Amino acid sequence: MTILHIINKSPFEKNSLDTCLRLAKRGSAILLIEDGIYAAQKNTAVGNKLAAAAATHSLYALAPDLDARGIGKDKIIDGISLVDYDGFVQLTTETSGVQSWL
Amino acid sequence: MKFGIMVSAGPYTHQASDTAYYFTEAALKNGHEIVRVFFYHDGVNNGTSLGVPPQDDRNITTRWSALAEKYDLDMVLCVAAAQRRGLLDENEAKRAGKDVSNMAAGFNISGLGQLIDAGIQADRLLVFGD
Numbered sequence: 001m002t003i004l005h006i007i008n009k010s011p012f013e014k015n016s017l018d019t020c021l022r023l024a025k026r027g028s029a030i031l032l033i034e035d036g037i038y039a040a041q042k043n044t045a046v047g048n049k050l051a052a053a054a055a056t057h058s059l060y061a062l063a064p065d066l067d068a069r070g071i072g073k074d075k076i077i078d079g080i081s082l083v084d085y086d087g088f089v090q091l092t093t094e095t096s097g098v099q100s101w102l
Numbered sequence: 103m104k105f106g107i108m109v110s111a112g113p114y115t116h117q118a119s120d121t122a123y124y125f126t127e128a129a130l131k132n133g134h135e136i137v138r139v140f141f142y143h144d145g146v147n148n149g150t151s152l153g154v155p156p157q158d159d160r161n162i163t164t165r166w167s168a169l170a171e172k173y174d175l176d177m178v179l180c181v182a183a184a185q186r187r188g189l190l191d192e193n194e195a196k197r198a199g200k201d202v203s204n205m206a207a208g209f210n211i212s213g214l215g216q217l218i219d220a221g222i223q224a225d226r227l228l229v230f231g232d
Contacts, residue, residue: 085128
């Protein structure tokens, strides 16, 4: 039984990603959407923390939101899978529940 | 699978209304069922028929209306949130002595119980907001 955690705010604006990483069980999935995708960038203050989480959680980012912000795939932390809206829907069906960290 | 959608942020604010719309559309295209889209807090502003966004911008309200018509979506505004923000259907406008109603096509006003009901009926309840 795994939960899909959804983060929609920048880690440089709110601490919802921090809270999520602290409480999300090993093996659960974390999806970055909207401004939350800023957390997916390499070489930032939170980049290392998220890169470490890739070992214990399944990490995803919503590709259209990366494109909208001009963040290329080469700028993304290794271990983050990109999904489109169909993939987003599929993730919610493959996990046993969803939690939006607003 | 059955989905319930809750939108708690206004249109053109951040991105929640857009994400909710694209998720809902993708779920329907993939053959899933949307039990209800419930608009709460500032999310009720998605339902105003009086918005006139620039022609080169998306019209979030009419986009919802079109999706509701195509898929027979149940779109509900929370009555208390709607009244506070001046979102009135004809009945509410008459009752409050207002000279205009502004409920866009496909939107209905109902109570918070409809959110709870969506949560019970749906396999997943997704919240989009700030």
